[in-house]
Amino acid sequence: MTRPAARRTMLAAALVAATVAAAPRAFAATGGDRRPCEPGPSGGRPGRHPYGDQDEAPVDHHAWTRWSDWHSGDGSGTCVEPGPRPGIAIGRPSGVLEYADPHTGITETWETATWTSPVHTPRSPATEIVASWNARTPADTWIQVELRAAYTDGSTTPWYVMGRWASGDADIRRTSVDGQTDAKSSVSTDTLAIDDPASGLRLAWYRLRLTLLRRPGSRASPTVWRVGGLASDIPDRFTVPASEPGVARGIELPVPRYSQEIHKGQYPEYDNGGEAWCSPTSSQMVIEYWGRGPDDDELAWVDPSYEDPQVDHAARFTYDYQYEGCGNWPFNTAYTATYRNLVATVTRLHGLHDVERLIRAGIPVMTSQSFLATELDGAGYGTSGHLMCVIGFTPEGDVIVNDPASPDDEAVRRVYRREQFETNWLRTKRYAADGQVRSGTGGVCYLSWPLWPSPAQSRVLHRLGVL
Structure with missing residues (x-):
C-alpha cells in the first residue's frame, strides 16, 4: 500500500511484499530519496564496528x-x-x-x-x-x-x-x-x-x-x-563490513512467538489489520518476555474468537491516527513502558556486536530493516520496512529472530545469515525492486528493560549510552 509522501513510509513496517516485484515505498528517516547516491566504499575492516570506535560513533x-x-x-x-x-x-x-x-x-x-x-x-x-x-x-x-x-x-x-x-x-x-x-x-x-x-x-x-x-x-x-x-548523523552506505561472531554465540532468549499474519483482516481500522502489525507484534513479544501484558479486562474488547488477542490490543494502542499506522517508533516504546516497571526507548546501535552484548545480558532487541526477497535468505518476502525481534545467535554467529511476518506462531522463529541481516539493518541506502535508490534505517531499534535491571544489564545499557 502506498502512503502519502509526507509520511515516513518505512514505519508501515509490516506491509511486507510477497515478491521482489512488490511496489517500493520511499523513506524519509535518513534523508528520504531526495538525493540518490552511488555506492561507495563501506570503510572499516571485518570484525570491527562499522562506525569505528563506539566513543567516536555519530x-x-x-x-x-x-x-x-x-x-x-x-x-x-x-x-x-x-x-x-x-x-x-x-x-x-x-x-x-x-x-x-x-x-x-x-x-x-x-x-x-x-x-x-x-x-x-x-x-x-x-x-x-x-x-x-x-x-x-x-x-x-x-x-x-x-x-x-x-x-x-x-x-x-x-x-x-x-x-x-x-x-x-x-x-x-x-x-x-x-x-x-x-x-x-x-x-x-x-x-x-x-x-x-x-x-x-x-x-x-x-x-x-x-x-x-x-x-x-x-x-x-x-x-x-x-x-x-x-x-x-549516519553516513550514507549501501553496505557495511561484516562483523565476526562475538560474545552471544549459542545464546537464545525465551521470547514468546507471535505472528502478525494470523491477524490479517482483524480490526482494519488499525492500519488495515494484522498484515501491517509487525511493530506492535514485536513489541508485544518483548513485553511478555519481561513478564508483563494486558489482563483479561483490558482484552475484553477483542473478539473472543481471535487468537493472541494481546496483539490486537497492542495494535490499537500503538496506532498513530495521522500516520494511519502502528509503526510510529516512539509510540511503540511508549506503549511498552505503560506496563509495570518497564523502561523503553528508540535508539541506534553500531552493529551486531552491540546486539550480542545485549543478548548475553538477557535483553532482546527489536530491529527495523528493509530488503528485497533476494537479500535475506529464508525470509521468503521483501519489504520496504519491517520490525522483527532478535532473540539470540547460533553457535556459528548467525542471527536468531522472532519474525512476525510468518504464517503462524510456530513458524515465527527464524535463523538469518549474519552478514545479510547486518547489512539490511545498518545500511542507509539500498536499491528497491525497480532499481531506484531508497533509504534504510541505519541501525534503528527498540530497547526495553526492567526499571531495576541486573548488574550485567546495567553495564551493557550504560556502555550503549541509554541508561
Missing part, C-alpha cells in the same frame, strides 16, 4: 529520568513526583489550551503545565533527532512532546510537535503532526531531519518541551518518567 542518546534531571529543567505548573521512578506531573496548572482534535472533530479546553529540558549538545552535530518518552496518562489526561534545535549556522528551528500522545484513546486520538518544516528541516512522523544533509548544515543542540494536559475540574495528572532524544 550516535548520541540522552534522556532525562532522574530527580535531579527534572529539577534541572524549567517548569511552569509542574511538580516532580518522588519515588523509585521520579517524574514530572501537573502541580498547579499554569495555562489553558483549546485543542481541536483532527481525528474526532471535537474541540475541548484543557488545563496545561509545561516542563522544558535544559539544552543538550550531542557529541557530534546531527542530521536527525528522534524523541521518545515513557509516561502514564490516566483518564482525562494526555501529553504533547515538542523539540526545538539549533542549527550549526546559528539559527534555530521552531518548536516541532513530535507527538500528541495518550496511553488510551478515549480522550484524544494519539497522533503525529504532518507538514512541519522551516525549509531547513522537517518532521516526518516521528523524526526531525535536515532537509539537505549534503549542504553540511547540522543540528548542533536541542531541547525538549513537555506539555501535560487535563480536563478542567479533574484532579488527575499525566506523569512522564523519561523523555529523551536520539541524535545521529
